[in-house]
Amino acid sequence: MDRPSDRTPQLLLLVAGAKGAIGTTLAATVAAMQKTPQLVLPGLTTADKFLFLGECPSVAMAGWDKSDDEIIGAIARHGVLPEEMWRPHESRLARLSVFNAPDATCTMAEQVKQLRADIRQCRKRHPDARPVMVNLLPAAYDISDPARYTTVDQLLSKAGTGILPDLAYVVAAIGAGIPVVNFTPNTVELPAICDLAVAKGVPIAGRDGKTGQTYFKVVLASALKARGLYVDGWYSLNILGNADGLNLMDPDHARGKLNNKTHLLDDILGYPVGERYGRSAHKVHIDYHPPRGDAKEAWDVIDIRGIFGMPMSLRLNLQGRDSILAAPMALDLARWAAALQAAGFAGPVPDLGFYFKKPVGSDAPVTFENQLAALDRLESRIESRIHERSHGNR
Numbered sequence: 305m306d307r308p309s310d311r312t313p314q315l316l317l318l319v320a321g322a323k324g325a326i327g328t329t330l331a332a333t334v335a336a337m338q339k340t341p342q343l344v345l346p347g348l349t350t351a352d353k354f355l356f357l358g359e360c361p362s363v364a365m366a367g368w369d370k371s372d373d374e375i376i377g378a379i380a381r382h383g384v385l386p387e388e389m390w391r392p393h394e395s396r397l398a399r400l401s402v403f404n405a406p407d408a409t410c411t412m413a414e415q416v417k418q419l420r421a422d423i424r425q426c427r428k429r430h431p432d433a434r435p436v437m438v439n440l441l442p443a444a445y446d447i448s449d450p451a452r453y454t455t456v457d458q459l460l461s462k463a464g465t466g467i468l469p470d471l472a473y474v475v476a477a478i479g480a481g482i483p484v485v486n487f488t489p490n491t492v493e494l495p496a497i498c499d500l501a502v503a504k505g506v507p508i509a510g511r512d513g514k515t516g517q518t519y520f521k522v523v524l525a526s527a528l529k530a531r532g533l534y535v536d537g538w539y540s541l542n543i544l545g546n547a548d549g550l551n552l553m554d555p556d557h558a559r560g561k562l563n564n565k566t567h568l569l570d571d572i573l574g575y576p577v578g579e580r581y582g583r584s585a586h587k588v589h590i591d592y593h594p595p596r597g598d599a600k601e602a603w604d605v606i607d608i609r610g611i612f613g614m615p616m617s618l619r620l621n622l623q624g625r626d627s628i629l630a631a632p633m634a635l636d637l638a639r640w641a642a643a644l645q646a647a648g649f650a651g652p653v654p655d656l657g658f659y660f661k662k663p664v665g666s667d668a669p670v671t672f673e674n675q676l677a678a679l680d681r682l683e684s685r686i687e688s689r690i691h692e693r694s695h696g697n698r
Contacts, residue, residue: 322367
């Protein structure tokens with residue numbers, strides 16, 4: 305049964321990279337939920353959580369992008385969804401506010417100034433909604449020599465042009481008291497930014513959304529460890545034909561993502577894969593193959609040993625859809641971030657490691673079972689704090 309399509313938004317997604325494949329899929333998701341929530345809600349892990357945030361479908365979205373396309377044109381260009389899926393929501397999508405991304409040749413201080421003005425405009429349009437910044441920008445070069453920026457003021461005054469563009473969005477959001485979801489592999493959680501987040505009472509969730517192959521890698525590695533099966537080697541291949549796949553053909557852009565994909569296996573197992581050979585036997589490759597488009601394919605070959613050192617192996621082939629897997633996770637994380645802020649949490653939130661390849665913060669849970677347990681504990685802490693606050697205000 306369709307629901308009313310004119311809800312008052314309770315959550316406002318401010319999306320950096322709004323016209324990318326994931327961003328446009330997220331926009332279509334938000335639009336579809338207003339009329340046919342049954343197409344989306346079963347795919348959300350937070351659909352029955354955080355009732356104090358209002359109805360799950362009561363979401364608005366705005367954002368930034370450097371593309372000149374209208375949002376409708378960007379959706380059609382990426383081809384993630386067939387036209388019959390998004391065309392019924394065209395009028396709602398056309399009303400979505402997407403600002404021009406800050407000029408990369410401007411200083412970071414100038415970029416932050418523009419973004420703050422845009423954020424004020426979005427808040428004025430949706431005064432009753434809880435805003436959350438969602439970073440969906442492409443993988444990029446990491447900031448060089450981050451230790452030189454010990455405060456945000458130094459970052460604003462000393463950082464020249466060409467600096468990681470994500471940082472301007474994060475600084476602008478935190479300065480405005482808005483929580484941040486860093487879905488990218490880009491390192492934005494500098495010590496100075498984390499300190500500012502704590503001072504402003506703003507949670508940061510990140511880094512690098514764990515959407516497909518890496519999600520199942522964590523599940524399988526955790527299961528093999530629990531069973532006492534020794535992982536002798538693990539080969540992973542990703543085949544991807546969208547703009548993300550093309551961008552990751554730049555070795556400097558891919559470096560952070562590959563590190564995130566690789567290191568987590570040793571963390572889960574408690575030993576380096578391939579130590580018996582004196583070199584790593586955990587290989588991760590990303591190949592751009594245009595015919596695949598957003599239909600990402602992942603192959604894993606897993607070599608294991610049982611008692612007496614007898615060899616065995618597993619084969620896993622995931623034929624997924626990159627943006628279809630990522631968009632609901634971004635929405636889930638935005639709801640977590642809004643709930644965390646409402647409950648008074650601030651700074652990096654390692655307990656959200658379930659959603660990320662490289663969760664930021666200390667003592668992040670590593671194995672799949674520990675990540676699920678951490679989510680349950682975090683939800684209980686949020687609900688407890690909200691209950692205390694609501695009773696304290698009576």
